[in-house]
Amino acid sequence: MITGRRMAAVDENAAALGVSQAQLMESSGNAVARLVREVAPSDATVVVVAGRGNNGGDGFVAARFLEDRESMGESTIEHVETHLLGRADRIGTDVARRNWKALVAADADVHEVRDSTAISLPEADVIVDAMLGTGISGALREPAATAAAAIAASDATVVSVDVPSGFDATDPDANANPIGADYVVTFHDTKPGLPELDADCRVADIGIPAAAERFVGPGDVGLAQPASRTGRAYVVGGGPYTGAPALAAQAALRAGMELSFVAAPTGVADEIQGYAADLIVQPYDGDRLTPDHVDELVETAERYDDVVVLGPGLGSADESLAAARQFLEAYTGPAVVDAEALSVVPELETEATLVCTPNARELERMGGPAVDELRSGRAEMEAVTDEIEAFAADLGHVVLVKGVDDVISDGERTRIARVGVPGMAVGGTGDLLAGITAGLLEHADPFEAASAAAYVNGRAGEVLADRWGAGDGLGITASDLLTEIPGVLWGESDD
Helix, strand or coil: CCCHHHHHHHHHHHHHCCCCHHHHHHHHHHHHHHHHHHHCCCCEEEEEEECCCHHHHHHHHHHHHHHCCCCCCCCCEEEEEEEEECCHHHCCCHHHHHHHHHHHHCCCEEEEECCHHHCCCCCCCEEEEECCCCCCCCCCCCCHHHHHHHHHHCCCEEEEECCCCCCCCCCHHHCCCCCCCCEEEEECCCCCCHHHCCCEEEEECCCCCCHHHHECCHHHHHHHCCCCCCCEEEEECCCCCCHHHHHHHHHHHHCCCCEEEEEEEHHHHHHHHHHCCCCEEEEECCCCCCHHHHHHHHHHHHHCCCEEEECCCCCCCHHHHHHHHHHHHHCCCEEEECHHHHHHCCCCCCCCEEEECCEHHHHHHCCCCCCCCCCCCHHHHHHHHHHHHHHHHHHCCEEEEECCCEEEECCCCEEEECCCCHHHHCCCHHHHHHHHHHHHHCCCCHHHHHHHHHHHHHHHHHHHHHHHCCCCCCCCCHHHHHHHHHHHHHHHHHC
C-alpha cells in the first residue's frame, strides 16, 4: 500500500531512472482502456470526463486506446467522447497536453467544458472518471463538483482512474467515493482506503521499476524539502576536534535552518567561530563536554525547540560519553546522533526522536551487523539491508549507515542512497550529512529526512565533481560541498 504523497515521489524517482512520465501515462491509460472493454456492454458509448492534470492525461490515453479498435481486437465500443473540464490551453502538464493534442489530431470526439453550468453529460454505458488523482485533497471545487454530481446521478458504470475524484489518498479518515465509482484502476500499488470502498479496485502494473522505491532519488528530496527558512540547529560537540561541529552547523544552514548554534568548550569556541561568521558559538567552561554542562544545554535546546546534532568532534573521553548519555536521557526533541556519541544509544531510554548516522565501524560497535562495504551484488546487498533493518527495529530509532552506498532504515522501511563519488571518502562529509539531516528533520519525519539528506549529500559530491571535471571527485574537501547543497535540495527536485 502506498500513499498518494509517496506515489508522487516514486514517479519522480522513476523518471530519474529513465522511465518517463510519458511512458507511465501510456501504460496507465492502456490499463484503464482494458478494464473499460472488460465491463462495457456491446456497442457501448463511453464518456471520458477529464481534468487538466496528469489524471486527465491518463484519461486522454485511455480514450485513444478505446478509439483504436483494430489494435485492441474486436471492439465492444461503439462511440467514445472525451470531455475536458476547462480550457485545453490550461492543461497543467506537458505530457497531458501532448496526449490531448493527439486526440484532437486523430479527429476524436472531444469537448472543452469551460463553464460548470454547461456540464451536461450524454447518455453513456461507461463513464471514465479522470478528473482528479491522488495529488488533490479536500472538498471538490468547480467544475469538478458539478461533474461529480452528474456522474453520481447517471446510470452508467463508472470507472475511476487511480482513485475516485474527491478521494483523499493521504487521509484515511477522509476517504470517500463521491462519484459513485463501480470500478477503480489504481496504479503500481493500492492506496490507503481503497480496499474499504464499495467498488471493485484493480491494481495495474504500469512499469515503475522496483528501484524507484528501493533507491533514494529526487522524489524523496521533495518529501523533505523545506518550504521556507525556519528552525534552529544546535550542534553539541567539539573539544578534541573543531572542524566537525563547524561543518555540521554550516550544513544545517545550507539545508534551510534559520540559525545554527554550536555549543563547545571555551578552549575551542573562538576557533570554531573562526570557520564561519554565520555560526553562533555558545561556549561552556572546560576543554570537553562533561555531565556538569548537560542541564544548561538541554534547557537551551528545549526552550528554543532546537534540532540537536550531538557528537561531531566530541571525542571519546569517558566523561564526555557520560554527558552525551545524560543529555539524551533528558532531552525530548529531535536529534541527530553522530560520531562518538553513537556508542551511548544502545540500551538508552529516551523520549527524544533520534536519527543515528554511523559508519560501518560505528555500526558494529553499536551492536549492529558487520558490513565491510555497502555496495555489492544484489543478493548480498539485500542481506545487508535486511540486517540493518532488523537492527533499526531493535534499536527503536532511524539508522542512516554511511558507506559507498548509504542505507537508511526505521525498522520497517529501508532505502538505499546510491549517490556520491569516491572522493567523498575525505574526512568531514559525514559531518555535513549530520547537519543536512538536522536541517530536514525540522520539516520531515525522521526516516524521510535521513533518506533525503543522504541523497542531497551524495548528489552534491557528484555535481561538484562534474563541475570541476574531477571524475571520481579526488581532491574535493568537505567544505567544498557546502555550496552545492542548496542547488541539489531546491533546484534539482523541481526538474
